[in-house]
Amino acid sequence: MPEIHDKTDSEYLCDYANYDSFNQSSTCTNTIRRVDITNPRLVNAFGGKISNQVNVNQHVQITADIKNNQDKVQKFVYIVQVKNQVGVVISLGWINGLSLEPGQTFSPALSWTPLVSNEYTAEIFVWDVSEEGSTKSWGKLDALAKHVILKITS
Numbered sequence: 001m002p003e004i005h006d007k008t009d010s011e012y013l014c015d016y017a018n019y020d021s022f023n024q025s026s027t028c029t030n031t032i033r034r035v036d037i038t039n040p041r042l043v044n045a046f047g048g049k050i051s052n053q054v055n056v057n058q059h060v061q062i063t064a065d066i067k068n069n070q071d072k073v074q075k076f077v078y079i080v081q082v083k084n085q086v087g088v089v090i091s092l093g094w095i096n097g098l099s100l101e102p103g104q105t106f107s108p109a110l111s112w113t114p115l116v117s118n119e120y121t122a123e124i125f126v127w128d129v130s131e132e133g134s135t136k137s138w139g140k141l142d143a144l145a146k147h148v149i150l151k152i153t154s
Contacts (some may be wrong), residue, residue, distance in 0.1 A: 033145050035076070035100070040064040040124055040150040043109060056117055056153050063109035064124050064148060068100035075099045076144060078108040078127040082116050082152075096129065122150040124148060135149035 042050050044062045054060055063080075068074045076098050082091040089100065093110045100106055127141040 013107060023031070023056050031120045034064075034074065034128070035126055035144040036067040037126055037145050037148045038065045038067070040122070040148045042057060042152065043060060044149070047109075050149065052152050054114060056114055056154050058154070059113050061109035061112060062122050062124065062150065063107050063108050063110050064150075065105050066100065066126055067105040068102055073099055073101055073112070074144065075129045077127050077129050077141070078110070079127065080110045080112070081123045082112055083123070085120070090120075109118070115150075117154050120152040122152060123149045124150065128153075 041063060042052055042054065043063050045059070046049050047061075050060065062080045062089070066076070077094050077096045078098060079094040080091075081089055084090050091112055093112070095108050095110065098106070098108060112122070125147045126144045127136070128144050129141065
């Protein structure tokens with residue numbers, strides 16, 4: 001997954017396509033925060049906020065507020081990855097074909113149901129799928145902001 005490393009007042013977007021997992025290094029280029037990902041939370045089927053303490057087999061939705069900080073329309077894919085207590089990915093989902101007008105905020109949500117009692121980490125990513133990026137493979141998509149984390153217990 002792309003990573004953003006904070007360096008003083010600017011952020012550096014690391015290109016995952018050039019990521020060397022053995023040496024844990026990548027090629028980075030300077031970028032601005034094109035979108036904000038804020039307020040990660042769990043909601044029910046009606047969009048009402050619920051506690052991060054959920055029951056086994058309780059259907060929840062994982063959402064966050066995504067705001068376009070640019071002066072252009074931004075196409076994106078919303079990705080949620082859920083890991084268990086030992087860091088194993090147990091769920092991976094995405095919504096493609098989304099876009100934000102300049103200054104617009106939108107809160108996409110993906111459903112998830114914990115099947116066993118555990119401590120979980122949901123990671124929320126927003127990646128660029130603009131026209132110039134539409135032919136890129138998943139491994140070469142650019143992150144639009146630093147991913148956010150939501151802790152969940154069941």
